[in-house]
Amino acid sequence: MRYTCQTSPRFIKKSFFNIHPITQSVLVIIGMSMTGVSAHAATSEAETTLPSLTFTTTATKTPTLVKNTIAQTTVIDEEQLQRYRGQSVIDVLRGQGGIYVTQNGGDGASSGVRLRGYSNSQVLVLIDGIRYSSATAGGAALSLLPVDQIDRIEIVYGASGSSLYGSDAMGGVIQIFTKGQNAQQSNVALTIGGGTQNSYKGQITGQYVNNGTILSLSTGYEKTDGIDATNSNAGLTNYPDRDGFESKNASFVTKHQLNDSISLGLTGLYAKSTTDYDSSDVYYKDYRPVLKSKFVNTYADYENGAINGFINFEKDKLSVNLKYGQSFDKSKSYDATTPNGGVFDTTQNQLNFQLGYQLPIGQIIAGYEHLDQNLDVSDKESYKITDRNIDSGFVGYQLANDNYDFQANIRHDRNSQFGNETTYNLGGAYRILPKTRIGASYATGFRAPTFNDLYGHAEGSYPYEGNPNLKAETSKNWEAFIENSNQYHKTRLTGFQSKLNDGLFYQYNFKAPSTTVNKSEAKIKGINLTSDWQVNHILFGIDYTNQRIESKNTGEVFKEDNNQPENKGIIYVGYQQPTFDIRLENQYVGDTKLDSYNLLNLTGNYYVSPNLTISSRLNNLTDKDYETVYGYRQKGINSFISLTYQWF
Numbered sequence: 001m002r003y004t005c006q007t008s009p010r011f012i013k014k015s016f017f018n019i020h021p022i023t024q025s026v027l028v029i030i031g032m033s034m035t036g037v038s039a040h041a042a043t044s045e046a047e048t049t050l051p052s053l054t055f056t057t058t059a060t061k062t063p064t065l066v067k068n069t070i071a072q073t074t075v076i077d078e079e080q081l082q083r084y085r086g087q088s089v090i091d092v093l094r095g096q097g098g099i100y101v102t103q104n105g106g107d108g109a110s111s112g113v114r115l116r117g118y119s120n121s122q123v124l125v126l127i128d129g130i131r132y133s134s135a136t137a138g139g140a141a142l143s144l145l146p147v148d149q150i151d152r153i154e155i156v157y158g159a160s161g162s163s164l165y166g167s168d169a170m171g172g173v174i175q176i177f178t179k180g181q182n183a184q185q186s187n188v189a190l191t192i193g194g195g196t197q198n199s200y201k202g203q204i205t206g207q208y209v210n211n212g213t214i215l216s217l218s219t220g221y222e223k224t225d226g227i228d229a230t231n232s233n234a235g236l237t238n239y240p241d242r243d244g245f246e247s248k249n250a251s252f253v254t255k256h257q258l259n260d261s262i263s264l265g266l267t268g269l270y271a272k273s274t275t276d277y278d279s280s281d282v283y284y285k286d287y288r289p290v291l292k293s294k295f296v297n298t299y300a301d302y303e304n305g306a307i308n309g310f311i312n313f314e315k316d317k318l319s320v321n322l323k324y325g326q327s328f329d330k331s332k333s334y335d336a337t338t339p340n341g342g343v344f345d346t347t348q349n350q351l352n353f354q355l356g357y358q359l360p361i362g363q364i365i366a367g368y369e370h371l372d373q374n375l376d377v378s379d380k381e382s383y384k385i386t387d388r389n390i391d392s393g394f395v396g397y398q399l400a401n402d403n404y405d406f407q408a409n410i411r412h413d414r415n416s417q418f419g420n421e422t423t424y425n426l427g428g429a430y431r432i433l434p435k436t437r438i439g440a441s442y443a444t445g446f447r448a449p450t451f452n453d454l455y456g457h458a459e460g461s462y463p464y465e466g467n468p469n470l471k472a473e474t475s476k477n478w479e480a481f482i483e484n485s486n487q488y489h490k491t492r493l494t495g496f497q498s499k500l501n502d503g504l505f506y507q508y509n510f511k512a513p514s515t516t517v518n519k520s521e522a523k524i525k526g527i528n529l530t531s532d533w534q535v536n537h538i539l540f541g542i543d544y545t546n547q548r549i550e551s552k553n554t555g556e557v558f559k560e561d562n563n564q565p566e567n568k569g570i571i572y573v574g575y576q577q578p579t580f581d582i583r584l585e586n587q588y589v590g591d592t593k594l595d596s597y598n599l600l601n602l603t604g605n606y607y608v609s610p611n612l613t614i615s616s617r618l619n620n621l622t623d624k625d626y627e628t629v630y631g632y633r634q635k636g637i638n639s640f641i642s643l644t645y646q647w648f
Contacts, residue, residue, distance in 0.1 A: 058126070058154040058175040060398055060407065061164050061365060062356060067485065068400035070407050070427035070441050072098075072157040072494050072528065078182070081147055083583065083603045085615045086193050086201045086222065086640045089142040089150065089176065095601075097543025098157060098528050100564050100589065102628040103143065105229025106197070106635050108245030108275040111143040114564050116157060116496060117524035117547050118171025121504075122447055124161060126175040127306035128267050130325035133168050135346050135373040138450045140174075141329060144273045144304050148191065148203050148220055149251035151177045157528075158496060159477035162423040162445035163409035166369070166392055170445035170475045170498070178269045180216025180253035183207040185648065193615075193642025197242075197635075199224040201642060212257030214265075219250045230278040231631050243276040261315040270305035277335075300333035317358035324351050345376035346451075362399035362406070368392070375451050382457035384468065388416045405429040405439065413446075418472050421446050427479075440480040448472045453504060453516045463513040471518055473502045491531040498524040523550045539574040539583070566591035580606045597626035611648070616641040 054077060059069040066073050074096060084092050090111045094101040102120075103111040112120030121138025124131070133140045154175045161173035186208045193201040203220035226244040249272070255265035276299045308325030329346045354367035368391075375386040396409035410424040427441025449470040458464040476499045483492035503520030526547030533540050545568050572585035582604040590596035600621040606614040616639070623637040 056154050056156075058161070058173055059156045061354065061367075061396070062363065062398065064398070064400060068405050069156075070405055070429050070439050071160040071479070072481065072492065074155040074157075076153040076155075078151055081150060081152070082605060082615060083617065084147045085191070085617075085642050085644075086195070086199070087147050089145045089147060089153070092147055092153060093142065093155075093174070095570070095585070095587065096155065097530055097570050098545040098568065099155070100568060100628075103634065104629050104632045105243055105277065106227040106245070106633075107199075107224050108143055108226075108247070108273055109229060109243065109277065109632070111141075112139050113142065113174065115171040116526065117498060117522075117549050117564055121450065122168060123171040124165055124167075124169040124173045126165070126173065127269055127327060128178055128308040128325065129175070129323055129352060130306045130308050130327050130350050131165075131348050131371065132176070132306055132327045132329075134329045134450070135348060136329070136344055136375060136377075136451045136456075138168075138452070141302065141304050144247065144271050144275075144302055145176070145269070146220060146222065146247065146249050146271065148201075149179050149218055149249055149269055149271075151179045151181050153177070157494075158441075158479050159443040159445035159475060159498070160407075160409075160425045160427065160441060160479075162443060163411045163425045164394065164396070166390065166411060166413045166423070167415075167421075167446060167448045167472075170447055170473075170477070170500075176269070178251045178253060178267045179205070179218050180207055180214065180251065181255070181267065183209050183214050183216055183253075185209050187646050187648050189644060189646040191642055191644040193640055195640030196638040197224045197226055199640060201640075212263075214253060214255040216253040217250070218252070220248075222247050222249075226276065227633060227635055229632050231627065231633050241276075241278075243278065245273065245275050247271055247273040262311070262313050264309075264311040266307070266309045268305065268307040271302070273302045273304070275300050275302065298333070298335040300331055303328065303330040319354075319356035321352070321354040321356075323353075324349075326350070341378070343376065343378040347374050348372065349374075362397055364395070364397050366393075366395040369394075373451075379457055382466070383451060383455040385417070385455065386451070390415050403431045405437075407441075415448055415472075418448050421448075421472060421474075429481075435486050436482070436484045438480075438482045440478070443477045443479075445475040445477060446472050447504075449504060449516070458513075465513040465515050467515050467517060470504065470516060471502060473500065473504050473518065473520075475500050488535055489531060489533040492529075494528045494530075496524075496526055496528070500524070520551065524548070525550070537576050539576060540572060542569070542571050544569040564592070565589045565596075578607070580604065594627050594630060597624050598622070599624060599626075611646050613644045614641070615644065 054066050054075045055063050056066050056069060056073050056075055057063055059071050059073045066075060076092060090101055093099050093113055100114040101111060103109050113123050114120060115123045125133045125140035156173040158172055159170050161169040165173060189205045191203045201222045203218065205218035208215040223246045224244060226242045228240055229243045249270060251269045253267045255263065257263045306325060306327040308323060310323040313320040327348045331344045332341045334341050349372040351370040354365060356363060356365045371390040373388050375383060377383050390413055392411060392413045394409060394411035399406040406428045408426050413421045423444045423446060425441060425443035429437050429439025431437045452466065453470055454466045454468050456464055456466040479494060479496045481492055481494040500520060500522045502518040503522060504516050505519040506514065507517050508514050524547060526545060528545045530543045531541055546566060548566060567590045569588040570585060572583060574581060574583035584602050587599040601619045602621060603617040608614060618639045620635060620637050626634055628634060
C-alpha cells in the first residue's frame with residue numbers, strides 16, 4: 001500500500017502558492033502527465049490488482065474476499081482515498097456508482113446518502129462496527145467526517161445487511177474504518193494543502209509499529225470560506241453571504257497482539273465542527289423583519305465520532321470477538337427559531353459479542369448485541385421519550401470456495417419501543433465458467449422510526465410535528481447478478497427489486513404543521529453495471545445505475561419526496577506510473593425532479609521521492625451550476641492541492 005506525506009517548509013516555493021489555486025492544480029496535474037523522473041519505488045503487484053482481490057468484513061461480518069461475496073460490495077482502500085485528500089466522506093460517496101448524494105450547500109452542509117431507491121435514513125452507517133447513523137435525524141453526518149482520518153470504506157448494496165446489523169439497512173450498509181488500523185511500519189507524516197474558497201488543510205500523523213503493537217494518532221484542521229449556498233431564484237429566503245466551515249478532528253488506534261490467539265485494542269474518530277448556513281424566516285410574519293436582520297449569519301456547532309474497544313480470540317477453528325463502543329452526534333444550532341441555541345445530543349452505546357466456528361464445509365457465526373440510544377434535547381416538552389434499547393441475536397452460515405458461494409443469516413431484534421422484528425437473507429452463487437459467476441439472493445429488512453419521526457417539533461416557515469403512533473417500515477428485496485473477471489478486468493451486472501411496506505412518508509401540510517405517516521407502499525426496480533479495467537498502466541471503467549420507483553397510495557409523491565435519479569453513470573480513465581498517477585472522470589445524474597447534470601473531475605498524485613508526494617484535484621471543470629436539493633447551490637469549479645511528507 002502506498003504511503004504519502006509531505007515536504008519540509010524549505011521545499012515550499014512561496015511564489016507558487018501566490019498563484020490562483022485552480023491554476024496551481026492545472027499546472028501540477030499537467031506536470032504529472034509530462035514528468036518521467038523516478039523517485040518512488042515501483043508499484044508492487046498487489047497494488048495494481050483489481051478490487052476483486054480485496055477483503056471485506058462488512059458484507060459477512062467475517063473477513064471475506066470481495067470476489068466471494070454475494071451482495072454487491074465496494075471497498076475503497078487507502079490508496080483510492082488519496083484522490084479525496086482534504087475532502088469529507090460524503091465527497092467519497094458522491095464519486096461511487098449507484099449512490100446519490102444530496103447536500104444543502106458546500107463543505108460541512110447537511111447531507112444525505114441515497115442508495116437503491118432508499119433514503120438517507122434507510123442506509124446504515126457504522127464506524128469500526130459501531131452504529132453511527134443518528135437516532136434523531138436518521139442518517140449520518142458524513143459531511144463532517146474528514147477522509148484524512150479514515151483507513152478505508154466498505155459499501156454493501158442492498159438489504160442483505162439487515163439480517164446482520166438490524167434496523168436501517170434496507171438500502172445498504174456503509175462502514176468506515178479509522179486511520180492507522182493497517183499500519184505496516186513506524187512513521188510520521190505531515191500534510192498541508194489549500195484551494196479555492198480560501199480552503200486550508202493541515203494534518204500530522206504518527207504511527208508506531210513494533211512486535212505486534214500498533215499505535216497511531218492523527219490530528220487535523222481544516223477551514224474554508226465556503227459558498228453562498230441558498231439560491232435566490234428558487235423563491236427561498238436568501239441572505240447573500242458565504243457559508244463557511246471549520247473542523248478540528250482526530251483519530252487514534254492502539255492494537256496489541258498478546259500472543260498467537262489474543263489481540264485487543266481501542267480505536268476512535270472525532271470531529272468538532274462549525275457550519276454556517278442561511279436562516280429561514282419564522283412562520284409568523286410579524287417577526288420576519290426583526291429576525292431577518294438578526295440572523296443573517298446563522299450557524300451550528302457539532303461534535304461527531306465514535307470510540308470502540310475490542311478483544312479478539314482465534315485458535316484452531318474457533319473465533320471469539322467482544323466489542324464495546326459509543327457513537328455520538330451532538331449539535332447546537334443558532335438561528336431564527338432557536339436564538340439561544342437548539343440542542344440535539346444523541347449517544348448510542350453498543351455491546352457486540354460474536355462467535356465463529358469453522359466447519360468441515362463452510363463456517364457458522366452467532367452473536368448477541370445490545371444497543372442503548374439516548375437523546376438530550378432542548379425541546380423537552382415535545383420529546384416524550386428520549387431513550388430506548390434494542391437487544392438482538394443472530395446466527396448465520398457462510399460457504400466460500402472456488403466454485404460455490406452461499407450465505408444464510410437470520411436475526412431477531414427486540415426494540416423497547418416497537419417490539420419484535422425478525423429479518424433474514426438467503427443467497428448463493430455458482431461459478432459456471434472459470435472466470436464467470438452467477439448468483440441471486442433474497443433479504444428482508446426493516447427500519448424503526450427515529451426520535452424526530454416520533455416527537456420532532458419545528459417552527460418557522462415549514463412547521464413540523466412528530467407522530468408518536470408510527471410503526472416500523474419493512475421491506476422484501478431480491479437481487480441477481482452475473483460477473484466476469486480476469487487479470488485485466490472485473491465486470492458485474494446486477495438486477496435488483498424491492499417492495500416497501502408501511503414506508504414512512506413526510507406528509508406536507510401548508511395549513512397546519514407537516515408530519516410523518518406510515519403511508520408509502522412502493523416497488524423499486526433497477527439494474528447496475530460496473531466494469532473496471534487495468535491494461536498495463538492504463539485504468540478505465542464505467543458504472544451505470546438505472547432504477548424506477550412505482551408507488552401505491554402516495555402515487556408519484558413518494559418518488560418526488562425520495563428525490564433519487566433514475567439514472568446515474570460514471571466513466572473514468574486513468575494512467576499510473578511509479579512516479580505519478582492521473583485520473584479523469586465524468587459523473588452523470590439524470591431524470592430527477594431537479595435538472596440533470598454532468599460533472600467532470602480531474603485528480604492526480606506526483607511522487608517526488610519516497611518521502612514526498614504532491615496531490616491535486618480539479619472538480620467540476622466545466623463550472624456546472626447544479627443542485628442536489630432544491631434551492632441550494634453546489635460548488636462550481638474548485639481545486640485543492642496538498643503536499644505530504646513522511647519520515648520513516
